[in-house]
Amino acid sequence: MFMLIEDFVSPWWAVLFVAPLIVLYVRRWYNEKSKVRPARRGVDRSLTYTREYPCGWYRICDSSDVSKRRQVKHAFALGREMVIFRSDDEPSQVYVLDAFCVHMGANLAVGGRVMPGTNCLQCPFHLWEFSGEDGRCTKIPYIDGKIPEKAKMQTYPCVERHGMVMIWYHPLNEPPHYDAICIDDLLTDRFQFRGVYRYPNVHMHLQEFAENAADVQHFQPLHGQMLIPWTETHVPFVHVYHQASLKFDDEKSHLAYFYDTAMIQLFGKRYESTKVDASITFYGPGGITLFRFDGSFGRIYLFHTHTPTNYTELDVEFLAFVERKIPRLLNWYIIGNWIAQWQRDIDIWENKIHKRAPFLVKNDGPILKMRRWYNQFYLSKEQKENVPEILDW
Template identity: 35%
Template sequence: MTESTFWSSDMSSSLVDFLLNSFKAQQDKTTTLIQITCTVVAIVLLWLLHYVLFKPLNRIRDLCDTGYQDQMRWDRYGKTKRQLANEARRNKKVGDVPPVYPNGWFALCESDDLKAGQVLSIKALDENLAVFRTEDGQVCVLDAYCPHLGAHLGIGGRVVNDCIECPFHGWQFSGHDGKCTSIPYSKGKIPPSAQVKKWPCHEVNGFVFFWYHAEEEKSLEPEWTVPELDVISSGRWQYRGRTEYQVNVHIQEIPENGADVAHLAHLHGPSMLGGSDLTSIDRKKSDGESMPILHHHWQVGWKGPEHGDADWHVAVTTIKHDLRLFGRIPFILMDVEAKQIGPGLVHLTIGTSLGRCVLLQTVTPIAPFTQRVLHRLYASPTVVAPYAKLILWGEAIQFERDVAVWNHKTYIRHPVIVSEDRTISKHRRWFQQFYSENSPRIETIMENRKGSLDW
């Protein structure tokens, strides 16, 4: 064998080894990449499974999030959705509205928001409030401003046993009656006027409520109580999620929706799969046209209390619902009873083929035409989590269609109605009882704000 033949053979062997090693290394990289990809996919699938089966729904929509799709489509100036929403709010005609703050129980927060020893600053019905939970777990609601020099008790205030301590000078006020219990630097007697207003409050069904009444003599003695739902307080039914909205409308418009029977077929008839964009939902346009593939069908009744009823503050809407295929084949049947308890609370009991649920809706005015609306859904153990969340999601889509209308509508005190709208008039007469002589009107509020600072 010649020397050149030897080197040629050696080089060929090295080249083969190099190619084999390169192929093996590439194969190892491919295997590693596949393993990483499979791991990532498995993690995502496990997260989705956990979200669907176990994690409660939490859907939050701000004032600018719902009902401004048309403005976004029409805009030619590059404005943000928030700018367009604020512009729409300024341009909206208020109308001849009733008083802006009715009397009743209103939700300030959810129980989960307030831990033992925690303080919250909350604005509701034009009142600045310090809401806190004592060290032994009791919820208290006081006026926010310290009578000493006006410091805000809810901003930097500290819970000491069952009192709240002012962040400015350390004065302490009892959560039970609002009286000052301690002035740390004073050796004299505490002045009798050293106290803040104590608001009646009630923690029930996962919410913290406070009692508001425009007449001073009735503001400390609630005229009814918020009913406790045993299925929630006992823990038998499971919490499945919440939704939260801010809506640009007078408070009366929201509960009035339950008495507006005629709007359900037109606004809420199209399938929830169509979303909440009012211009894109699939409506049946005339009697001669075929029904959409999926369509909601509603049978609704509204009933107020009889004269002299003990539950004068409760009105009831009954709903029979089914989702129909091609307008003929019904499935997903539900029976709903919605109890409107005062101006700011609704208990919706929902009967389904898998069991029963209850949806709690609270409406709280945080400004004359800004309502904070919360929903919490609880379901019996037989209603599996995915189905319960589907119910809540579907309700959210339907509610957002109402929000898209509310955010732009004006209030008409004497509307043009037909005989089929008579329940609206009945509801308005029933709702009038929640206003009283001194209930705040928008004209008075705007007059009082003329001297306010605006940066």
């Protein structure tokens, strides 16, 4: 949903074309009160959605949030209070536990401390200590003998990759069904981290993002106009042609792929020199998705993460990794165009309801197929009977 203007116009025409855009961009920048507009409320839309968090991997924080040994951080995600900390043993690792102590309910993220040389977190209330590895209580300072086996905190499988701390969530505490995302390209020096962009408190359900990829007929109405990067201001007379498709992995059922070939269309003519191929890989229900942009300029990876705080509220974050040869101004333009187009969807997402039986017509796209694929990340009816209460700390 972005285009390049290089090789499209001569340098002088480029100046005449770009200068007004810069003026409009600056004007828009100062006029915007917020990047994400508040939803217009009438009825409780959340009641139309599944009151359940899909099973999968989610970004709980960035590595930079717990970059130092013994650092402790609070998080609220998936309707739960959590504590994140980095151990002081070798190798130092990040661990995530439920925040409230199994003993008397103290919040370990407020005053809790990592014990020197260990992977244990100490409760500030009665000084109980808990292992980050399995949550077991390793020390109660005022008792002798064996510590009760039930003195144990809820832990979350945790992986630290690509600048993110990711946790596995399953309401029945089943181990991960598949590995967290790992991109070999990003383990080399060919790519460079170029920034993070945060959009907290987007009022939408996670499933909507996945269905959006299957809804091929919305691309031209919502994303068919060229936008000034990072804004929702249209570029006059310049349109974007999209050719979108969706594919599900036959072997790895948790993977789905969205493809979009886009190019500039001016006065009805499409310019092949502006063509860019974009792909999105869904690693599970959409908590972690990966955008890949390929063109004559090189390659850009953009992690697009959604962390539910409540059923219809997400913290959204973009992390950009760019080939070193790509100028910063160019990646600013490409990513800014993509995020500008993403913002076009927000007004729809934040105000729509979930139609359990949508009235679909021919050529609407594989929306029902996407829903069937997505159902694998929810519990079955039989499994739901065994789900513990979230607040049963």
